[in-house]
Amino acid sequence: MQSHTKDFRQGAGAALSDPKIQANLEGLYNGFHQARIDASDQTPDWEALQDKGRAIKAHTLDNLAYYLEMVERNVIASGGHIYFARDAEAASNYVVNLAKERGIELVIKGKSMVSEEMALNHRLEEEGIEPVETDLGEYIVQLAEETPFHIIAPAIHKSRGEVSELFVEKLNVPMYDNIEDLTREARDQLRQKFVDAGMGITGANFIVAETGTVTLVTNEGNGRMCTSMPKIHVAITGMEKVVPSIEDLGLFLRLLIRSATGQRISSYVTTVTGPRGEDEVDGPEEFHLVIVDNGRSKMLADPNLREALYCLRCGACLNACPVYRKVGGHAYGWVYPGPIGAIVSPMLTNLSEAKDLPYASTLCGACKEACPVKINIPRMLLYLRKELTQGETYPEHKSVSMAESTAVKGWRASVSSSFMMRLSNLGGRLLQLPFVRGGRIDRLPSPLSGWTKHRKFPAIASKPFRTRWKNIGKK
Amino acid sequence: MNQTDNAVKASLFVTCIIDQFFPEVGEAAVRVLRRLGVDVEFDQSQTCCGQPAFNNGFWDDAKPTARRLVDSYEGEGNVVVPSGSCAAMLRVFYNELFHDEHDTLRRAQALAPHVFEFTEFVSDVLGAENREGLFHATKPMRVTYHESCHLKRELGVDLQPRSLIKSLPGVELVEMPQAEVCCGFGGTFSVKYADISAAMLNDKIANIQSANVDAVVAGDMSCLMHIGGGLEKQEAGIRAIHIAQLLDERI
Numbered sequence: 171m172q173s174h175t176k177d178f179r180q181g182a183g184a185a186l187s188d189p190k191i192q193a194n195l196e197g198l199y200n201g202f203h204q205a206r207i208d209a210s211d212q213t214p215d216w217e218a219l220q221d222k223g224r225a226i227k228a229h230t231l232d233n234l235a236y237y238l239e240m241v242e243r244n245v246i247a248s249g250g251h252i253y254f255a256r257d258a259e260a261a262s263n264y265v266v267n268l269a270k271e272r273g274i275e276l277v278i279k280g281k282s283m284v285s286e287e288m289a290l291n292h293r294l295e296e297e298g299i300e301p302v303e304t305d306l307g308e309y310i311v312q313l314a315e316e317t318p319f320h321i322i323a324p325a326i327h328k329s330r331g332e333v334s335e336l337f338v339e340k341l342n343v344p345m346y347d348n349i350e351d352l353t354r355e356a357r358d359q360l361r362q363k364f365v366d367a368g369m370g371i372t373g374a375n376f377i378v379a380e381t382g383t384v385t386l387v388t389n390e391g392n393g394r395m396c397t398s399m400p401k402i403h404v405a406i407t408g409m410e411k412v413v414p415s416i417e418d419l420g421l422f423l424r425l426l427i428r429s430a431t432g433q434r435i436s437s438y439v440t441t442v443t444g445p446r447g448e449d450e451v452d453g454p455e456e457f458h459l460v461i462v463d464n465g466r467s468k469m470l471a472d473p474n475l476r477e478a479l480y481c482l483r484c485g486a487c488l489n490a491c492p493v494y495r496k497v498g499g500h501a502y503g504w505v506y507p508g509p510i511g512a513i514v515s516p517m518l519t520n521l522s523e524a525k526d527l528p529y530a531s532t533l534c535g536a537c538k539e540a541c542p543v544k545i546n547i548p549r550m551l552l553y554l555r556k557e558l559t560q561g562e563t564y565p566e567h568k569s570v571s572m573a574e575s576t577a578v579k580g581w582r583a584s585v586s587s588s589f590m591m592r593l594s595n596l597g598g599r600l601l602q603l604p605f606v607r608g609g610r611i612d613r614l615p616s617p618l619s620g621w622t623k624h625r626k627f628p629a630i631a632s633k634p635f636r637t638r639w640k641n642i643g644k645k
Numbered sequence: 646m647n648q649t650d651n652a653v654k655a656s657l658f659v660t661c662i663i664d665q666f667f668p669e670v671g672e673a674a675v676r677v678l679r680r681l682g683v684d685v686e687f688d689q690s691q692t693c694c695g696q697p698a699f700n701n702g703f704w705d706d707a708k709p710t711a712r713r714l715v716d717s718y719e720g721e722g723n724v725v726v727p728s729g730s731c732a733a734m735l736r737v738f739y740n741e742l743f744h745d746e747h748d749t750l751r752r753a754q755a756l757a758p759h760v761f762e763f764t765e766f767v768s769d770v771l772g773a774e775n776r777e778g779l780f781h782a783t784k785p786m787r788v789t790y791h792e793s794c795h796l797k798r799e800l801g802v803d804l805q806p807r808s809l810i811k812s813l814p815g816v817e818l819v820e821m822p823q824a825e826v827c828c829g830f831g832g833t834f835s836v837k838y839a840d841i842s843a844a845m846l847n848d849k850i851a852n853i854q855s856a857n858v859d860a861v862v863a864g865d866m867s868c869l870m871h872i873g874g875g876l877e878k879q880e881a882g883i884r885a886i887h888i889a890q891l892l893d894e895r896i
Contacts, residue, residue: 179838186844199823492827496844530838532831532845533700535798552700552741559702570702578698582706585661585692595665610877620839624846625874628666635659635668639687642675 171289171317174503175515175524181501182530194327195495202323203489205432206540213428223425224543226418227480230379231470237379237412238461244382248444250457254409258288261462265290265371265404266297268458272402274299274368278360280386280393281305282373283321283483284406284462286505287518290371301371302363304392306356313340319499321485321506322430327498360392370396370454374407375483376422377459378441380415384459386440387427394440403442403454409461410470410479422482425542429484465518472563474553478513480543487537487547493530502527509537509547516554522567528554588636598630652684655723655766658714660731660866661693667866673893674727674763680779680896681771685725688717694734699742700832711742715753723770724760727889728865729796732762737799762796764864764888768805773892774812780895782814788891789821789856791849791872793865797825806864806888813895821856823848830871846875853883860884862891 174181185191210216230237238254245252255261261284269277277294279285279301291301291312303312307324311317314336318324325333334346337355346352372393376385384405386393397403413422419441427436446453469475488494488508499507503524504515512531516524528551537547561568584594605611611627613619621627655678659671678685694714695707714735718724726732736757743750767773790807797803803825810818829835829845849872853861861876863869866887873885 182838182841186840199826492829492845492848493838493841496841529701529834530841532794532827532829532834532842534794534827534831536794536825536827539798549741552702552738555700555702556704557702560705574701575703578701578703578706581697582709585695585710588689588692591661591664591692598665610874617836620843621836623839624843624878625871626877627874628870630665631668633668635664635671636687636689638668638672639675639689642672643679 171286171505173515173519173523175519175527177503178501178524178526178530181503182497185498185501186496190329190332191327191498192496194329195498198326198489198495201489202431202485203540206429206486206489209428209432209434213424219421219425220542220544223421224480226413226421227543228477230412230414231410231476231479234409234412234470237414238409240379241377241382241412241459241461244380245444245457245459246382248382248457249447250382250444250459252459252461255460255462255464257464258462261406261460261464262288262290262293264460265406266293266299268402268404269294269299269369270297272368274402276363276367277301277369277371278363278367278396278400279303279308280370280372280388280396281308281324282371282406283318283505284373284408284464285371286318287462287464288406290406302360302367304360304364304396305388306353306390306392309356309360310336313337317500317505319507320488321483321508323485327500364395364399367400369402369404370398370400371404371406372396374405374411374459375426376419377407377412377461378414378416378419379412381443382459383416383441383443385419385423386442387423387430387436387438388440389431389437391438394438397440397442398452398454401454402456402458403445404458404460405442406460406462409463409466410481426482426484429482429486429540429542469514469517474563475513475517475550477545478510478517478550480545481510481514482542484542486540486542487545490536490540491531492534492536493532497530509551510545513547513550513554520567521554521564522558522569525558525569528558591636592634595630595634599632602629652682653723653771654684654686655725655761656686656688656718656721658691658694658718658724658726658731658735659687660726660728662866662870663727666870667887670727670866670887670889673887674725674889677767677889677892677896678725681767681773681776683771686721688721690717694731695742696731696734696738697832699734699738704742707742708746711739712749715739715749715756718759719752719756722759723766724756725763725766726760727763727887728867729762729793729800729802730865730867732760733795733799735760762800762802762864764805764809765800765802767892768809774808780813780892783895785815785817786860787817787819787856787858788860788862789819789853789858790824791821791828791853791861791863791868792825793863793868794827796864802864806862809888809892810862813891816891816895819856819858821852821858823852828868828872830868832867835871843875846871850875850879850881854881858883860886860891862886862888864888
């Protein structure tokens, strides 16, 4: 997917001034966010599960080559094919070549964020192959020619009314005013596609190393149909999605589903091990697993960022984030939005181009609190800010403005001693003179004008605390 | 309880924002601590914990002032900080800042257990809520409590301020919706992303107003500068006050 991370400001501004998007974002706090809190509160030993999940992720990623080789052996043993793609292009090439070799014209797709990294739909269309999204939210987004707005709820920025209008425009159907009719229409539209498609492409929430099993978590059943109806099933996922054993899968399903939607279990949990066996009735004739790196090994190699790969893609940090709840998903400019996206997107695209993302946070810590595997997102945001400013590990991405550097040098001097604090107090009071009314500042020039547009600013005190200290308690 | 024989000592790290913008909050904190029998000290060499530079990626510029702070407070006993954010800087984030400077890191880690945020100290160490007749009633007042992010999520302090507020005669604590959601300040975030910050602030103000209160109380002047500045701009008629001021008015 083409990266627009450098346009974060414009994207955020557009979302803030769009009343429809604001209205649709408002439901997140009492919806997904609260549902997650309730679900975790109702789970005995939730924190112990989190710690265990985190420990397994750490162990697996510390030994990733070992587990990926295990995946490879077991996928092949079960009759499947496996391909390790260095980057998005290699992954797309594999899928496109396979589809062309098999003469496929129609592909049905389950939800896959990695396929968004690859801009796979676009690529398939270029090659004359029709891709059809079958997850309802993804289907809406595809009809609207947009990109997903949220990791697990791609069309959450659209109201029922907007979806109705979209269906009228794109599908030439009557205006429906309820969700049942809209869902039925999508279902009717998709049914024949499921029958006709020669290939089903899905993501994978987990890959179980000891069995070579791919796991999908869905609520619509479309994922299972993508894996079973067409003759070829291709699962595409990131290399961090490996878990060692089936026992671990049980733990991670509890963590993922509760954190994503607040459900105890999703409507469907699909596990796929290889193609249809000789004694089996259902399933594809061919099974391919495409495991994608696409920049992940760079995060794996950096001890300060490795834990970003623990991410289960549950979306809990998005729902918990007060910034995401204002600017929404498109502002972030690439596949992964929100707090985890502010780390992953810069690292998988271009850090200095995406430099606004790590700063688009108040460091409030709501993401860290919400994360099922306790990923310390604020710590990594601070680290990326340091890298952008000081360029220690990624000197090629150092990107700091002269104005800000100068301001920080000024600050550094002003806090260098008590004497300098007093001196800056004096200087500040002189500078603020034209602006102060009744101990408050109503309006300041740029770059502080944005601040005073919505808030008054306090005036610097004529006697700082350090001067008043000796007189406290004296009449 | 005899306070004079075995007086608790504490050194006040007043924070640069209180020193420069809200000295009256520092005075309130000192009066409350003294009334609770604390022998309060103030080290005149103190300036800033380094957080403004650290949060913006300028770690090398944050280090000298942070190092100086560790130097001044090392071995000095309790350090009380009337700010969740600055206390978190000392207790939590110095681990990051000094990750490559082992001697300072070791000393910062030795200092950390002696650093207390103001309400933690007043409630957990001094047990102010349980002292009979300490607080006196003034005009009845309805207040709501805003949870400063670093106080709640980095230091885990959320019960102490509420229990202190509830112990005040005549003061009613009214919980607002989304009390734990950030007000949108975030230091330079409110300058770099002034519009996103303002949208978050407007939600916070609407939630405060929905509680129908006389004042919003918090443990951090940076949040209160932001919330208070917004309330004043909107002429909402609701005060934004530090918990030390609320206690001081009744002690």
